[in-house]
Amino acid sequence: xxxxxxKIVKETGSKQAPEEFYIKVSAQGPxxxxxxxxxxxxxxxxxxxxxxWEYCQGLKFDYTTKVAxxxxxxxxxxxxxxDGSHKEADWNPEETSDKRPILEDSKEYKGPNLVLSDNxxxxxxxxxxxxxxxxxxxxxxxxxxxxxxxxxxSAGYCPAGRLLLYDREKQEVYEPEFKPSIGVLEDPTLKVSxxxxxxxxIRIESADGExxxxxxxxxxCRCGKSRNKPFCDGAHVDKSRFALxx
Ligand code: FES
Numbered sequence: 001x002x003x004x005x006x007k008i009v010k011e012t013g014s015k016q017a018p019e020e021f022y023i024k025v026s027a028q029g030p031x032x033x034x035x036x037x038x039x040x041x042x043x044x045x046x047x048x049x050x051x052x053w054e055y056c057q058g059l060k061f062d063y064t065t066k067v068a069x070x071x072x073x074x075x076x077x078x079x080x081x082x083d084g085s086h087k088e089a090d091w092n093p094e095e096t097s098d099k100r101p102i103l104e105d106s107k108e109y110k111g112p113n114l115v116l117s118d119n120x121x122x123x124x125x126x127x128x129x130x131x132x133x134x135x136x137x138x139x140x141x142x143x144x145x146x147x148x149x150x151x152x153x154s155a156g157y158c159p160a161g162r163l164l165l166y167d168r169e170k171q172e173v174y175e176p177e178f179k180p181s182i183g184v185l186e187d188p189t190l191k192v193s194x195x196x197x198x199x200x201x202i203r204i205e206s207a208d209g210e211x212x213x214x215x216x217x218x219x220x221c222r223c224g225k226s227r228n229k230p231f232c233d234g235a236h237v238d239k240s241r242f243a244l245x246x
Contacts, residue, residue, distance in 0.1 A: 008203065009101055013164065013173030014216040017180035017201040023220075025230045027207035028093050030069040030082035031196070031220060035180065039068065039080065042183035042197060044126065050189065051131045053157070061184065070182075070196060074224035080184045080196065091224035095206055097121075097231050101213045102161070111140040114151055115166040124160035124195055124219040125234030126187070128153075135163055159185060159197040160232060161217035175216050185219070187237075195219035195232035204230065 010016060021035030033039070039061040044052035061080060069082040075089035076082055086093070106119040116139035129135035135154035142148045155163040156176045165174045178199035185194030197219055198204065204212045204220070212218075218231060225235035 008211045008214060010201070010214040011102055011161075011164075011216070013175040014214055015201050016203060016214045019203075021180040021200075022203040022205055023198065024205045025072070025095060025207050029073075029086045031072050031230070033068040033070060033182065034066075035202075036063075036066075036068075037180045037182055037200075037202065039063070039070075039182045039184060041186060043186040043188060044194075046189055047131055049131050052126055052128050052187070052189065053131055053153075055157075055183070057183075058186075070222070072220065072222055072224060072230065074222060079193070080222065089224065093224075093229075095208075095229050096226075097212070097228045099206070099210060099212050102215065103164070106164070109136050109139055110168075111142055113148065113168055114139045114142050115168055116140075116151070116155060117164045117166070119162055121228055121233065122160045122162040122219075122231055123234050124158075124162070124185075124232040125237045125239075126157075126159050126185070126194065126219075128157040128159075129155065129163060139165060159183070159195075159217055160219040161215050178216060184222075190237055192236050193222070194236060196222050206230075 024032040041058035042055045045054040045056050047053035070080050071082045073086040073089045073091045075085035102119045106117040109116040132150050138151035142151045152174045155165040180200035180202050183197035185197050187194050201214050220230050221232045223236040226233045
């Protein structure tokens, strides 16, 4: 019998969390979270440009059950937990994301020192990439340590991991260190609740039993509207309200 766990792919620069941590996408209902990772509200904090640049941790969502069921349909009245409302809600639970490694479909933006890889399919519209002239421009021009640090911040704070930054000379991927944990994102500037921010290489298993690529940072849809389920594609945001990033 093929052991499906042996086939798991890890993104460059990502490590898998200990095996007890994983999330199972149930076919018709919630995300089932194993391993008891902390689940904490994280709110975007804007900078002087009015764009998200930091996170502020808030409420910790305690749960005493062995498995936490987190809503993915958007209809629960006990967010972030599932309260069974998915059974009556008008939503499509189908997982529409393929399981290809994110870098296979990424575009690269090269500068003298840095390379930014970008896969727009995974954009959660968190907009950390829009400050300081945008992450793409920062990566293309960064030469001084200060410029490189801005590029690292801009790409590395992207909760969805759409953006990945490499140092060309050192052949090194810049990835923030995370413990296995889940952030429940809130975006007060746009007055919307964002996706679930899954950090630290927690394995995500599809309802069909196969795992998605292990990544250090991913965002899972929790409004039920994404066209790239289980991942967030920014569908929780009214896109007509602002100019989209490139
Ligand atoms: S998935 Fe159960 S209430 Fe949303």
